[in-house]
Each structure stands twice: as C-alpha cells, then as structure tokens.
Amino acid sequence: xxxxxxxxxxxxxxxxxxxxxxxxxxxxxxxxxxxxxxxxxxxxxxxxxxxxxxxxxxxxxxxxxxxxxxxxxxxxxxxxxxxxxxxxxxxxxxxxxxxxxxxxxxxxxxxxx
Amino acid sequence: xxxxxxxxxxxxxxxxxxxxxxxxxxxxxxxxxxxxxxxxxxxxxxxxxxxxxxxxxxxxxxxxxxxxxxxxxxxxxxxxxxxxxxxxxxxxxxxxxxxxxxxxxxxxxxxxx
Numbered sequence: 001x002x003x004x005x006x007x008x009x010x011x012x013x014x015x016x017x018x019x020x021x022x023x024x025x026x027x028x029x030x031x032x033x034x035x036x037x038x039x040x041x042x043x044x045x046x047x048x049x050x051x052x053x054x055x056x057x058x059x060x061x062x063x064x065x066x067x068x069x070x071x072x073x074x075x076x077x078x079x080x081x082x083x084x085x086x087x088x089x090x091x092x093x094x095x096x097x098x099x100x101x102x103x104x105x106x107x108x109x110x111x112x113x
Numbered sequence: 114x115x116x117x118x119x120x121x122x123x124x125x126x127x128x129x130x131x132x133x134x135x136x137x138x139x140x141x142x143x144x145x146x147x148x149x150x151x152x153x154x155x156x157x158x159x160x161x162x163x164x165x166x167x168x169x170x171x172x173x174x175x176x177x178x179x180x181x182x183x184x185x186x187x188x189x190x191x192x193x194x195x196x197x198x199x200x201x202x203x204x205x206x207x208x209x210x211x212x213x214x215x216x217x218x219x220x221x222x223x224x225x226x
Contacts, residue, residue, distance in 0.1 A: 056213060
C-alpha cells in the first residue's frame, strides 16, 4: 500500500519562474492537504481539497499561489512568479473520510535562486 | 498568534530513560490532538492521537496525556531508544471533521547512548 507520493522531491527555480508541485494521496483517501515548513519553523496549513473542490484555502497567500485536485490525477500546488521567500519544504498529506489523522508525503524542497 | 506551543526546542535523554515532550494550546475549541515524528528530509510520521474525551492514550512505548483544564498535553516515550532521535510535533484539530491541523514548532529529541 503506497504512501503519499510527492514529486519532485527537490525543485530549483529562478525568481519569476513557476513552480508546480504534485501530490498523489494514499489509495482510498479523498482528502488532500498542503502545508509549508519554513526553516526552523513548524508546518503551516495552506489549503484543504477534496476531488474537484477547494474546501479551505485560508492559509494560502492571496496572490501567486493556487491549488487543485482534479477528478483524475494528482493534486497540484502551483506557485507563479516565485520569490526567494517561497523557498521552503512543501508537504502534502491525505486522510480518509471521517478521520483526523493525516498521513504525510516526503515533501518537495523548493529553492528559489 | 501561535495557538499550539512547544516551548522546549530541544531535549536530550539517555537511552533507556523516559522522554517527556510537552505541548500547550490556547484555543479551547481544539478537541483532538496528534503527535508526529519527523526525521530530516522526510515527511512527518503519525505517532499517536488523543480525543478530549480521554485523558490518556497508550500505544506501545508511547503514551499521550491530556490535561484539558491546563490546555496541556505531553508525550511520554518509555524506554527511549536511539532511533527515537527526531523532531516531534504536536498538532491540534477538531473532532469529527477533516480539517487543517495546527502544528507546534517542534521539539528536537536526542537520545544518547
């Protein structure tokens, strides 16, 4: 039973480029969450999605960031026109319906040059 | 506004002894709590959880205690093993609804020989 998959594991972008982070939830999980961890900090919630729906995006920056979880395929976190402050580890988690426990992927480490 | 706090950034414990990691929260609406362990360059791994209807939950070497009146929880690891060396995060949520986790800033546990 494969866990939560994230790719790429490492992503380097220059300022102004776009970053696309992908997340495939565990089999049978219908809830996907994205978190960001800045250096020396805890994980901060960004967005919660179910298939084709954004349920809670209260942690998403108002500009440049977007997320989707289409009917088919992985969830995508998209960051447009990246800046150095976007450098962080981005973690995706999934959970089955009705459960509080979330299971995390290995993360994508984004470095903006 | 840090709603979940882990005031000890690091803890060192000898192998075989008890490790006690502490967590405080300020939002009295939280009623479900989780502990995660995180190794460098990996995603958080779920360890143990507790609902506010309980004051203790055990799973093998791990026990979580909840003191609702003090808004305090703790994770006990007995006996501590070198493989337990990692960063431990507590997180808070609301029962019965899949939603965002609010994380503390983490405590780095080192188990020495």
